[in-house]
Amino acid sequence: MKNSSSNNDNKQHREEEEGRSPAAAYVRLLFSAQQLHLFNLFSHLLLLAFGFIIGITLAFSVNHHQQLIILPSNNNNNPISSNNNSQSGIKRDGLRSFLGSGKEATIMHDMKDDELMWRASMVPKIREVPFRMTPKVAFMFLTRGPLYLGPLWERFFKGNQGLYSIYIHSHPSFNASSVPKTSVFFGRRIPSKGVRWGDLNMVDAERRLLANALLDLSNQRFVLLSETCIPLFNFSTVYRYLLNSSKTFVEAYDLAGPVGRGRYSPKMRPLIKPSQWRKGSQWFQIDRALALEVVSDRQYYPVFKKHCRYGGCIADEHYLPTLVSIKFWRRNANRTLTWVDWSKGGSHPSRYMRSDVTVPFLNRLRHATRCRYNGKSTNVCHLFARKFMPQSLDRLLRFAPRLMHF
The missing domain is CATH 1.20.5 (Single alpha-helices involved in coiled-coils or other helix-helix interfaces)
Known part of the structure; x- marks a missing residue:
């Protein structure tokens, strides 16, 4: 009986254990599912x-x-x-767009001169431009006010868009709003400052023009002109002459007397010796390499700024000729392409009025002299001429189609 009771108790215990096992497993499964759901929810x-x-x-x-x-x-x-x-x-x-090559638009900015020179002096180490670029000639006009010979230049530039750039430096007081929007000169005035004849600020204006023109990488030749300058040949002739030249055109010569060596200051020693002092025409035609040297010059320009400012120094006739003859004379033709007549003497060259403009006179300017071009003799030595007064415009417009072919 005792053994039978014990067996019954064990059997009942096993049945209770077996009876509780499904419930416990279900509880455990439900708890695990809730944990997994919470974990997944938290993860999401x-x-x-x-x-x-x-x-x-x-x-x-x-x-x-x-x-x-x-x-x-x-x-x-x-x-x-x-x-x-x-x-x-x-x-x-x-x-x-960043390099400034393409269709022309406004060129105004608010850079100071030192900022402008720094920006213009940047040179890429990789010389090959990663796109096709057409070289242009930068025509830089240093003027007092309006370009009264503008209609002649309009004919000169007509039909040659994309081959030239125009930059105008005029007195700050000049109101350029009178220039019509259809003109090639519209919107081409750079930020300008006052200029006084014979002062260093004339050189500053030239450097300012060069720096603005250098911002356009496609400008490869740079021509300085005034409001009294005229072209002697059509655009295609001028363009080929400049772009194909192996030389720059800065007039530089040694001149004895008060208007030459007499303008030299001994205070320029030792950087500039008396034997290195040169004189020449202000009106130059240079390439991009020389233009970069001019705007980035921190060696000779400060000497001129300190010792060739006022009085009889006339910096614009000596700075560039002296700089070029010292450092870059091998690449320079030592002549200017702008015809000027100083034969009458005085502080200013001859001026030409309406009656002076004749076909023989213009032909003489175009072909009367001989010079060297790329090592060969030629009778095309001047591409431009000055000083022509406003009264000469009507005759210039009359003769230009026949003589200059534009």
């Missing part, structure tokens, strides 16, 4: 928060990067050529 929330943070960060980064990649071109010689990304809507500046 964590991923969602992480994605939201990344999205905000990327949006800020793209917006900030967009502001950084649009590099300002202070030259403003050409309008910004932007490509619209259909997906992002981001407007981008291309390399052409």
